[in-house]
Amino acid sequence: MLRIDLASNVPVYEQIANGLRAELVTGQFGPGDRLPTVRALAIDLGVHHNTVAQAYRQLADEGWLELKRHRGATVRERRHAPNRSDGTERFIRPLRELLAKALAEGLSRKLLIRELMDSARRLKEGGL
Amino acid sequence: MLRIDLASNVPVYEQIANGLRAELVTGQFGPGDRLPTVRALAIDLGVHHNTVAQAYRQLADEGWLELKRHRGATVRERRHAPNRSDGTERFIRPLRELLAKALAEGLSRKLLIRELMDSARRLKEGGL
DNA sequence: GCAGTTTGTCTGTCTACGGTGTACAAATAA
DNA sequence: TTATTTGTACACCGTAGACAGACAAACTGC
Numbered sequence A, B: 001m002l003r004i005d006l007a008s009n010v011p012v013y014e015q016i017a018n019g020l021r022a023e024l025v026t027g028q029f030g031p032g033d034r035l036p037t038v039r040a041l042a043i044d045l046g047v048h049h050n051t052v053a054q055a056y057r058q059l060a061d062e063g064w065l066e067l068k069r070h071r072g073a074t075v076r077e078r079r080h081a082p083n084r085s086d087g088t089e090r091f092i093r094p095l096r097e098l099l100a101k102a103l104a105e106g107l108s109r110k111l112l113i114r115e116l117m118d119s120a121r122r123l124k125e126g127g128l
Numbered sequence C: 001g002c003a004g005t006t007t008g009t010c011t012g013t014c015t016a017c018g019g020t021g022t023a024c025a026a027a028t029a030a
Numbered sequence D: 001t002t003a004t005t006t007g008t009a010c011a012c013c014g015t016a017g018a019c020a021g022a023c024a025a026a027c028t029g030c
Helices: A012-025 A038-045 A049-061 A087-105 A109-124 B012-025 B038-045 B049-061 B087-104 B109-124
Strands: A065-068 A072-075 B065-068 B072-075
Touching (some): A012 A049, A012 B087, A038 A049, A049 A065, A049 A072, A087 A109, A087 B012, A109 B087, B038 B049, B049 B065, B049 B072, B087 B109
Antiparallel strands (some): A065 A072, B065 B072
16 A cells, blocks of 8 residues: 655655655545544554654645544545646646656656556546 | 756756756756856846756756766756656656646646646657 | 956755654543 | 554754855966
């Protein structure tokens, strides 16, 4: 399930948030579902529970989770945010940089194209 | 050309490196070309010259640039790195998370699909 | 040649942030 | 009630990012 890369420069709490968000977006967790407790997930990932708590708090800020003391984190029904005008730009830039990095690392154009198409297909089918 | 987002959590020097790398990958700068001096670019971007120097150094480490004192940064002929076995994973994960973020921000699936296809098309044409 | 300017580098400082340790308060379980 | 569970709050430490300032070497004008 979730994997943490301690060597990465992206903070652990954000890696956790990113991973969970991806699962939330795809509906792997539905409204009302309970997420593991901060301590349980912390042990599972091998990090401090405060780190997990920070990830949960971030997702709560984004409206994904409802945090209640001693009741854990429950997935919330979430209305989609309104379309931001600069949203496209905020997506294309990182994508472009990601592709540049991949090319620089030696991944072939053909491979990248295939992955992009695959992603597009998955999106079309409601997945991710 | 290059734009820096001071509010971002990704370091400025890395934003610069990412931006330049994207231009290098696409061949907007060819081998032998001179990049602006660290101080010139620093003033242009409104950051300290040491910050730009750090970005240059990173790109030099990656083999993109040749740094010589008082001669500035010159673009180097660069052989592509060998294909890494875990490269695909290192590309798909961030892409997935990027898409999740975009969806969470309210971007429509249709829009994302279009952007992915566009990127694929540009890649196929040798661009980015 | 020579003085002044340019240019990348080096060293130090300051600040902010990430991760952890630890204690706490409140709700649940026995 | 008592013990346990659970999210939170606060302090601490190490590290990294950004800047400031000085430096050494190459270039430019004369």
